[in-house]
Amino acid sequence: MSIKVLGISTSPRIKGNSDLLLRRALAGAESAGAGTEYIRLPDYQVGPCIECNACYATGLCKVQDDYQHLLKKILDADRIIFATPIFFMTVCAQAKMLIDRCQSLWAHKYVLKKELITPGHDRRAMVIAVGGSRSKKQFDCIRLTMKSCFDSLQVYYAANLFVNKIDSLGEIEKHPSALKEAYRLGSLLAATNSPPPQKSIDIELT
Numbered sequence: 001m002s003i004k005v006l007g008i009s010t011s012p013r014i015k016g017n018s019d020l021l022l023r024r025a026l027a028g029a030e031s032a033g034a035g036t037e038y039i040r041l042p043d044y045q046v047g048p049c050i051e052c053n054a055c056y057a058t059g060l061c062k063v064q065d066d067y068q069h070l071l072k073k074i075l076d077a078d079r080i081i082f083a084t085p086i087f088f089m090t091v092c093a094q095a096k097m098l099i100d101r102c103q104s105l106w107a108h109k110y111v112l113k114k115e116l117i118t119p120g121h122d123r124r125a126m127v128i129a130v131g132g133s134r135s136k137k138q139f140d141c142i143r144l145t146m147k148s149c150f151d152s153l154q155v156y157y158a159a160n161l162f163v164n165k166i167d168s169l170g171e172i173e174k175h176p177s178a179l180k181e182a183y184r185l186g187s188l189l190a191a192t193n194s195p196p197p198q199k200s201i202d203i204e205l206t
């Protein structure tokens with residue numbers, strides 16, 4: 001059976017730059033034989049964590065919205081590709097709401113000390129992020145936030161593809177290498193015949 005790759009596009013812009021990169025990465029994953037699913041997060045109703053801490057007792061989030069539906073897909077996936085624009089040096093609000101709702105998984109793992117997924121399930125993730133400017137620290141927050149989120153999701157953080165200085169809608173299509181790189185990394189992420197790399201891939205393009 002082919003592996004399942006879930007692509008989560010969080011930009012509020014339809015066909016935004018991070019979204020176009022994600023679509024190329026999914027095409028790359030398909031070229032490696034994976035089955036892919038694409039989700040546009042702004043099409044779903046996912047509210048913020050309300051910090052009720054009910055999940056500390058149950059491991060479950062009690063807020064009933066589309067998070068419950070998305071969580072099943074997230075836990076079922078062998079690979080996750082998470083795409084976000086840079087908003088004020090970090091992920092966009094839509095992405096952050098989904099990430100914060102993963103507190104229930106954090107509670108599941110660290111408070112209740114329970115297994116979330118089948119032991120040995122090889123789960124890996126990649127992050128795609130695009131920023132309009134160029135700053136040395138542009139992607140620092142994303143690295144930390146996504147590491148913490150993937151720890152709770154019990155997914156190995158395998159790769160980053162970060163692109164600077166891409167601002168207007170669709171501008172990524174003029175970048176000399178970003179789309180090709182997304183395709184290549186998508187296909188690499190989906191390859192099942194290699195063990196997860198010891199060191200994560202971290203690519204930052206200008």
Ligand SMILES: Cc1cc2nc3c(=O)[nH]c(=O)nc-3n(C[C@H](O)[C@H](O)[C@H](O)COP(=O)(O)O)c2cc1C
Pocket residue numbers: 011012013015016017018019084085086087088089090130131132133134138166167168169170
């Ligand atoms: C609310 C907001 C905040 C932004 N903050 C930053 C920022 O901190 N750094 C940056 O480089 N670009 C910033 N940008 C620009 C976007 O990252 C840029 O336009 C990017 O290409 C958007 O990606 P998308 O098309 O996938 O949504 C911001 C844009 C918006 C709308």
